[in-house]
Amino acid sequence: DAKTTQPNSMESNEEEPVHLPCNHSTISGTDYIHWYRQLPSQGPEYVIHGLTSNVNNRMASLAIAEDRKSSTLILHRATLRDAAVYYCILRDVDKLSFGAGTTVTVRA
Amino acid sequence: DAGVIQSPRHEVTEMGQEVTLRCKPISGHNSLFWYRQTMMRGLELLIYFNNNVPIDDSGMPEDRFSAKMPNASFSTLKIQPSEPRDSAVYFCASSPLAGSTEAFFGQGTRLTVV
Numbered sequence A: 001d002a003k004t005t006q007p008n009s010m011e012s013n014e015e016e017p018v019h020l021p022c023n024h025s026t027i028s029g030t031d032y033i034h035w036y037r038q039l040p041s042q043g044p045e046y047v048i049h050g051l052t053s054n055v056n057n058r059m060a061s062l063a064i065a066e067d068r069k070s071s072t073l074i075l076h077r078a079t080l081r082d083a084a085v086y087y088c089i090l091r092d093v094d095k096l097s098f099g100a101g102t103t104v105t106v107r108a
Numbered sequence B: 001d002a003g004v005i006q007s008p009r010h011e012v013t014e015m016g017q018e019v020t021l022r023c024k025p026i027s028g029h030n031s032l033f034w035y036r037q038t039m040m041r042g043l044e045l046l047i048y049f050n051n052n053v054p055i056d057d058s059g060m061p062e063d064r065f066s067a068k069m070p071n072a073s074f075s076t077l078k079i080q081p082s083e084p085r086d087s088a089v090y091f092c093a094s095s096p097l098a099g100s101t102e103a104f105f106g107q108g109t110r111l112t113v114v
Helices: none
Strands: A008-014 A016-024 A032-038 A045-050 A062-065 A071-077 A083-091 A100-107 B005-007 B012-014 B018-025 B031-038 B041-051 B053-056 B065-071 B074-080 B088-095 B109-113
Touching: A016 A032, A016 A083, A016 A100, A032 A062, A045 A062, A045 A071, A071 A083, B005 B088, B012 B018, B018 B088, B018 B109, B031 B074, B041 B065, B041 B074, B053 B065, B053 B074, B074 B088
Parallel strands: A008 A100, B012 B109
Antiparallel strands: A016 A071, A032 A045, A032 A083, A062 A071, A083 A100, B005 B018, B018 B074, B031 B041, B031 B088, B041 B053, B065 B074, B088 B109
């Protein structure tokens, strides 16, 4: 499995942007970069994914490096509800394996 | 669609008993995943199926664990006999079969083995 590396934790203030980095230097050409998050006492939920180009949706933005060896998930204005564990995952066709993720804490 | 449905939501059983966890994936999804989550080990992929066929069960911890998917709308994860160290939250997820698609997770089954 292609592996990802994320910081263990990050803190942010409410209403400020959060930039979550992910390194995936062994990514293959067919791997999609996925981000999921897990709120306390809930199952993981999909946030966003991309292949080569930057992506935006209502939850977040995904910035992908030109060489695809790293990416950054951007939460534009953090709220208390964004406090969660964020997972960066590489997915080829089927397998979906999770690493340790980044625990995001949002201060009011 | 009601999403991925897991049952039961909570299960408390005695050591040595058989435990069966159930999952109903989203209709039309042809990949199904079983995960186990503990504080110590995080979210571990146990096994996944494509089109009802087990593809990779390398995450299944030992022979006491088994999983089946008899049809596209139902899967089970069985532990026999159960042990206290099996206590965890077990998640089921489903998705279309493609790297570009999102997976949907159930609410999980919290298993406690005493």
